[in-house]
Amino acid sequence: MSFRARLLTFFVLIVVVPMVAMGVLMFRLISDSQQGKADARASGLASTAASLYEAEASLARADSETLARAIGRFREPALVSHFSALASRAGLARATLTAGARTLADVGDPFAIAPGSAVLVQPGASGAMTVSVSELTASQYARELSAPAAAVVVREGSRILSTTAAVADRVSVPSSGNVTVDGRGYRAVSQSFAGFDNTRVTVTVLSALSATSATLSGSRVIAAGLIVGFLLLALAFSVLASRALQARLRGFLQAAQRLGSGDFSSPIRVEGRDEFAALAGEFNSMSTELSRRVDELSRERARLREAIRRIGHTFASSLDRPAVLELALQTAMDAVQASGGRLCVVSAADGGLAETLRDGSLAGLEDAIAQAENAALQNGGFAEELAAGTSVAAVALRVPESHADAHGVIAIARRGRPFTDDDRQVLCSLGAEAALALENIELHFQVSRQAVTDELTGLANHGRFQELLAAEIEQVRRYHHPIGLIMLDIDDFKAVNDTYGHQQGDAVLRHVASVLRENSRDADSPARYGGEELSLILPHTDLEGAFAIAERIREAVEGLRVARSDGGGILRITASLGVTSSTLGEKDQLIADADGALYEAKRRGKNCTVSAASRTADAPGGG
Numbered sequence: 001m002s003f004r005a006r007l008l009t010f011f012v013l014i015v016v017v018p019m020v021a022m023g024v025l026m027f028r029l030i031s032d033s034q035q036g037k038a039d040a041r042a043s044g045l046a047s048t049a050a051s052l053y054e055a056e057a058s059l060a061r062a063d064s065e066t067l068a069r070a071i072g073r074f075r076e077p078a079l080v081s082h083f084s085a086l087a088s089r090a091g092l093a094r095a096t097l098t099a100g101a102r103t104l105a106d107v108g109d110p111f112a113i114a115p116g117s118a119v120l121v122q123p124g125a126s127g128a129m130t131v132s133v134s135e136l137t138a139s140q141y142a143r144e145l146s147a148p149a150a151a152v153v154v155r156e157g158s159r160i161l162s163t164t165a166a167v168a169d170r171v172s173v174p175s176s177g178n179v180t181v182d183g184r185g186y187r188a189v190s191q192s193f194a195g196f197d198n199t200r201v202t203v204t205v206l207s208a209l210s211a212t213s214a215t216l217s218g219s220r221v222i223a224a225g226l227i228v229g230f231l232l233l234a235l236a237f238s239v240l241a242s243r244a245l246q247a248r249l250r251g252f253l254q255a256a257q258r259l260g261s262g263d264f265s266s267p268i269r270v271e272g273r274d275e276f277a278a279l280a281g282e283f284n285s286m287s288t289e290l291s292r293r294v295d296e297l298s299r300e301r302a303r304l305r306e307a308i309r310r311i312g313h314t315f316a317s318s319l320d321r322p323a324v325l326e327l328a329l330q331t332a333m334d335a336v337q338a339s340g341g342r343l344c345v346v347s348a349a350d351g352g353l354a355e356t357l358r359d360g361s362l363a364g365l366e367d368a369i370a371q372a373e374n375a376a377l378q379n380g381g382f383a384e385e386l387a388a389g390t391s392v393a394a395v396a397l398r399v400p401e402s403h404a405d406a407h408g409v410i411a412i413a414r415r416g417r418p419f420t421d422d423d424r425q426v427l428c429s430l431g432a433e434a435a436l437a438l439e440n441i442e443l444h445f446q447v448s449r450q451a452v453t454d455e456l457t458g459l460a461n462h463g464r465f466q467e468l469l470a471a472e473i474e475q476v477r478r479y480h481h482p483i484g485l486i487m488l489d490i491d492d493f494k495a496v497n498d499t500y501g502h503q504q505g506d507a508v509l510r511h512v513a514s515v516l517r518e519n520s521r522d523a524d525s526p527a528r529y530g531g532e533e534l535s536l537i538l539p540h541t542d543l544e545g546a547f548a549i550a551e552r553i554r555e556a557v558e559g560l561r562v563a564r565s566d567g568g569g570i571l572r573i574t575a576s577l578g579v580t581s582s583t584l585g586e587k588d589q590l591i592a593d594a595d596g597a598l599y600e601a602k603r604r605g606k607n608c609t610v611s612a613a614s615r616t617a618d619a620p621g622g623g
Helices: 003-071 078-089 138-144 209-260 275-317 321-336 366-379 421-452 462-479 493-500 502-518 543-558 587-603 612-616
Strands: 094-099 102-108 116-120 129-134 150-156 159-163 176-181 184-194 200-208 340-346 353-360 382-387 390-396 408-415 483-490 525-530 533-539 575-582 609-611
Touching: 003 078, 003 116, 003 129, 003 138, 003 150, 003 184, 003 200, 003 209, 078 094, 078 102, 138 150, 138 159, 184 209, 200 209, 321 340, 321 353, 321 408, 321 421, 340 366, 353 408, 366 382, 366 390, 366 408, 382 421, 390 421, 408 421, 421 462, 462 483, 462 525, 462 533, 462 587, 483 493, 483 502, 483 543, 483 587, 493 502, 502 525, 502 533, 502 543, 533 543, 543 575, 543 609, 575 587, 575 612, 587 609, 587 612, 609 612
Parallel strands: 575 609
Antiparallel strands: 094 102, 094 129, 116 129, 150 159, 150 200, 176 184, 184 200, 340 353, 340 408, 382 390, 390 408, 483 533, 483 575, 525 533
8 A cells, every 4th residue: 555545544544533523522512502501591590499489488487477476365266367367467478377287267379389387386275276478479489580591380289370481270391301382392490399288389490492592503503614624624735745755755764774774874865954854964963973972861960960959949948748748759769760669757646657658669678668767767867778689778857957856758779779979968968858848838837727726715716707707608699508607605704704713714715615616517617706705607507507506505505514723613604696597698797697696695694595587576596
């Protein structure tokens, strides 16, 4: 087969076939993007639908509690008439009063959704009654979720409560996947929520597939044009290149045959000024270049050692501890052309060595390496062993003229050649520079931790609290998930300081901080807000969850027994807590609400938990 035929075959194999496969894949990806965009739009609307429903249900729960308190003093049948009157005056979308399975009153729109419930217990009554209210109808909910190229269907069982699509009542709409409604294609995503009378309300979000049709067609045309154009251009260049290459390669083939036979005396004729001419010139100078390169390699060896010494000085500028350890091992091995090596660090717990990195082969050298490492650690410098014709060297990672213990040790092995004085000097220099870098890293992280940590309690300080809360608030603004905040104040803390001294007060603070830390989840952020006031940031936590955590903390504080510093017994302490939660993304308002709830807890007699919602409704908090 001729060179030209081979080039064309090569062109087909590496250009045409991959481009055809890429074209098929590109068209498939373009087609899939339509469904993907519709899925993304539907998922976004579904998330909004869930957030809106839960927010309305939360508001309805507060209204149900208010209505339950308002009718709590009445008895049947006056209870039912007052319930209906109050529900109508309150402007609620729907309100129901039930006793067990019996419905005593049902006022408002039967298409209301997102109910909130409260239990009404009357003294002397045979059983509890349930007050359920809603501020939202299905049609209002569907209108608020309306968006271009999308539709919403709200159902209760098989009954359609409201829809923004042309769907007849009791027509079955699939809960997920592809849906055709009124001749239009949609992607459906459904969610189920609690409704009245223990029913489930299903919200189906429909995202129109036609929204991406125009961009899909345009993308296909552009992709097809690019692929065809690239193929034609590549074919033209391959034909021209094959013709030019055939003539030039004959001369290089003959020259290569002469070089293969050991004839370096016949030069290649240099024609033109292109790359082939440069290649011919390289062929002509190859024989004389080889001898010169041997001398250059020796000089390069010396320059490499100097470069390695300079690399050691760069260790101190790095704050990445794993990267420093890896660089130290690799540099040590490169400096002496070692066949294998490992790096061990000293354990802070028991002072033993723990292998961190390994490179190359160290088989059969375990005993020699262990002996060299122990000797290097004992003398704080360099040690060397010989085993089976292999030289083993170990250097301690320790700053010279320092009384501090070594951070670890590097052990390397080289077969066939013992280590020279120059090798030992380079390894000791690298060990000292690496140790200095590790100390700088440790000092840096100590300073960083001190800058954001309260020294007395070990919690985040006030500045760090503000940073963490600001970061969580930014997430709330983007994704609208709830965030909870607990503010804790130790009751009568000033009396503890005045009676037993500030050291006793510090001990109380440390114990309460420990309780706060132990009752926090991994995602929570406990902090010392100031003085005897502590705080706890609760991401993804609504008011009910935050209140439960606060009560657990309050009970744990109440159970503390703090030994008196004068040995005269123990102290029992309590704390007041304020709780709030929000999805609005307002940091200052969140802090203000939690502080307000905390002050209300103090006003109610201390040792209790008050939520911002109960404070607003003038209802008692927990605890």
